[in-house]
Amino acid sequence: MTRIFHPLSESSEGLFENNPDKTSIEQFKFFHADEGKPLATPWQVALSRAIMLRDYQIPEGVILDCACGSGIQIAAYSEILKRPIIGVELNESRARASAVNFRTVFTERGDNSLERIKNSVFVAGDGRDGSAIMSLLKLESESVAFLHLDPARPRNSRAHALSEMAPRLDEVFAGWKPHIKSDDAGPAILLDLSPRLSRNQMLEVEDLVENFWPNTNKTWTWTSRGRGRVDRLALWLGAIAEPTLPRRFVRIPPDPTMPPFILLGGKPIAHQAEPSEEQFIQPQRGSYVSIIDAALVESGMADDWLGDLSLGSYVWAQYHGRRPVIYHQEHIKQQSSLTSNLIVATGRVVDLINEELTLETADKFVEIFLQHDIAKLTIRASLNPNLQPKLQGSFDRQLARRHGSREAFLLHNPNGENYLLCIKN
């Protein structure tokens, strides 16, 4: 059964899950019914995405989110693009929470264009059934200008199969194809998918799109909020894609008042993950070493970015995994806070330590650190999680009592059994 909720008049009575969104400068408090919070898009991510959409020519018409959850993303679109929206959500309480959340954003950001809120609606219903929603809302044919889809995925899914998504992409495409505008570039659609999709699954998604809208422009977008993690993987299609640029990497900064860092380029997706260009090479004393953000590497765009940094020739000593490492000829200037966000650590190798790192050998390491005038050192190596803080604490305490002057990091040699002691630039 379908039901319509109007943001202007919907009451929050009976909605209990009320949580502050810590990523919003406004400290919005959003309602999330039926444990919807983990599904919701953080406000800062939703807002950055809406701001990026401003660069594209979205045709006239309605913005639709056909699985809108708590309605965070669709509220951000409406707020930035200044258009009324339609949100559809299978779970009735969540659809109602979305209407209330929409009003919260609208009023707290101080907009007074009543037309926009009056013409925005949330429907509790099946987001796959385009025709039913169109006739319920008495919309003219082909009036959907832009479709957003962030399907739910089963918790603890290992497969991340396309068939597990709710609603399924093919069913949504079939249900909305007659109602969405499309030109030579294809329809304007944003598919917000699991960051765990394999390259083969990404190609499966592309094939599905091609089945419905052949020759559609496509730009895959990896979004990271830091710590080397890809938080979202989305496919931007048609009018919101870059005709010749198949990939985009977006780094959302920790400070919500700062704009995101955006990198466009890359190669089309292929069946295999990017070929690792790892070289089995031993570092020399004096060579430069940098640990690169793992999310940037996962997007397959690290070489595009490194190419612009004027660091001379470089080789990947480790490409995959949590701590990708390059050796390079020139020192990297930390030009901006964004450079330093994507370069986890950079420095020059001053020593190779052929010891296992344990509590028993910690003092030997400290002796070597002191020979190199080190005041502070960060361990950048995968150690047993119980051991890591103990060793780091022991190094911190022992170095604090001495009078070194240099900052350093300790990296496990990706191609050997020793540790690289690196002085930071």
Ligand SMILES: C[S@@+](CC[C@H](N)C(=O)[O-])C[C@H]1O[C@@H](n2cnc3c(N)ncnc32)[C@H](O)[C@@H]1O
């Ligand atoms: C990942 S959440 C969306 C979160 C949303 N982007 C936000 O910002 O809050 C996906 C939602 O799809 C809903 N859903 C699943 N199947 C659906 C269907 N057939 N029609 C409409 N919504 C559906 C789920 O109830 C869930 O709330």
